Amino acid sequence: MNYKKKLIEVALPLEAINAQSAREKSIRHGHPSTLHLWWARRPLAAARAVIWASLVDDPSSLPEQFPTEDEQNLERERLFKILSELVKWENSNNQDILAAAKAEIMKSTGGNPPALLDPFAGGGAIPLEAQRLGLEAHAGDLNPVAVMINKAMIEIPPKFAGQSPVNPDSRHRLDQQWLGVKGLAEDVRYYGEWIKQKAFESIGYLYPKVKDEHEQEHTIIAWIWARIVLCPNPACQCEMPLVKSFELSRKVEGSYIQPYYEDKSIKFSVVKGKNAPVGTIINRRGARCINCSSTVDFVYIRGEGVNKRIESRLMAIVAAQGKGRIFISPTQQQIDISNVARPEIAPESDIPEKALGINIRAYGFNSHKELFTNRQLTAITTFSNLVSEAQDQIVSDGGSTEYARAVCVYLAFGVSRMSDINNAFCRWEVTKTQVRNLFTRQAIPIIWDYAENNVFGTAAGGYMVVYPPLLKYWKKC
Secondary structure, eight states: OOOOOBGGGTOOOHHHHHHHHHHGGGOOTTOGGGTSOOSSOOOHHHHHHHHHHHHSBOGGGOTTTOOSHHHHHHHHHHHHHHHHHHTOGGGTTOHHHHHHHHHHHHHHTTTOOOOEEETTOTTOHHHHHHHHTTOOEEEOOSSHHHHHHHIIIIIHHHHTTTOOOOSTTTTTOSSOOOOTTHHHHHHHHHHHHHHHHHHHHHHGGGSOOEEOTTSOEEOEEEEEEEEEEEOOOTTTOOEEEEOSOOEEEOSTTOEEEEEEEETTEEEEEEEESSOOOOOSEETTTEEEOTTTOOEEEHHHHHHHHHTTOOEEEEEEEEEEETTEEEEEOOOHHHHHHHOOOOOTTOOOOBOOTTOTTBOGGGGTOOBGGGGSOHHHHHHHHHHHHHHHHHHHHHHHTTOOHHHHHHHHHHHHHHHHHHHHTSSTTOOEETTTTEEOOSOSSSOBOOOSEEEEEOTTSSSTTOGGGSHHHHHHHHTTO
16 A cells, blocks of 8 residues: 655645634634633644645645646645635635535545544644544543533534524524524523523622712722731831732823721722822832831731731722723722622632642632632622523423533533633733733732622623623634
């Protein structure tokens, strides 16, 4: 049996592949990465190109068809054109281009293409693209999150392709053809909204609106908090805020937080302008007391944390005003509402010791429940419980148990993604004026001044904000 060289062994249109791979980094709407966070995402364009070029014969292996070098180069250029079109994001589901690509695979494999196995599938780019090219794809991974991502992208959608939704609002619509996974997507949308409504009925009182100086109500986007300890200077003993920055916004006129004291208690007010006080964290050396100017080493702060003496104080409230933001000084009402009891079913698991990139145990944060405020824990446990209730509701509405579980995989992804941006280690982004998620890298660093989202809001971190990216993904299926 003569071995035939594949296209990938001879040459590739690398510029086209690299350009499309780089482009994917800026694509958020409809990209599989919006389903759930995964660290080592591989560009779909690169995965698609490698799989296809690994199966298609290089013209030099077919001397009977292309006897001269010029003829081989001409045929290779034809294959390059197919591949250059195949890797474009907008052609991900272009049936004409996919048909041409599959035809070349069938030609090179004698109509019997091999199955693809990816034993370390991770985010699932390789098996997903293998499936797109018509191959039988098998994926595996040791990490259960990766396994669920692969199931959600590769295994579940084909099972329910062409199925009508079961929710009562959509199942009787005669004006809609439920092609592909549109029916499944519609149920994810409907039951996601169902969960939001049920959650709001249960815990909506924890997320009230706030009034500005003109007594007008605004929906809160986030609360900005500071961790505090007592100043160790015996002559001071004031509450010392641990704050990286007092800035709130760098847009137009800007806004910042002005700390001040009433007796020895720290207070905060919001001021318009760009003359924000310097933060109290001094690089890696420690912190500075804004009352007596004493420098406090991190050893002391860590000791206070281990002894559970690090507390939090509300510094500012961020609310929506049209398409913009307004910043409001803390109110006693907002402080009182945030003081909710920790839910009884909060997770009891411990954070691993000596885990790479996780240094928060040094500050006394030893369990997973300590990564969240009590309000955040209440919200996440409420939404998690409602995912289970949604499964029962889907069955009650006429769906099978298997189908209900499938829908709830995506609903659970939404809660999981929400927890990434609803914890007490998310920072406030002063340039974009929004909360940033925790896992921008594989680590849980200590965050001194943190932002707490409104889970019923319309900004990043809101429950229904997590779903549109997921639903847009379906449109690419």
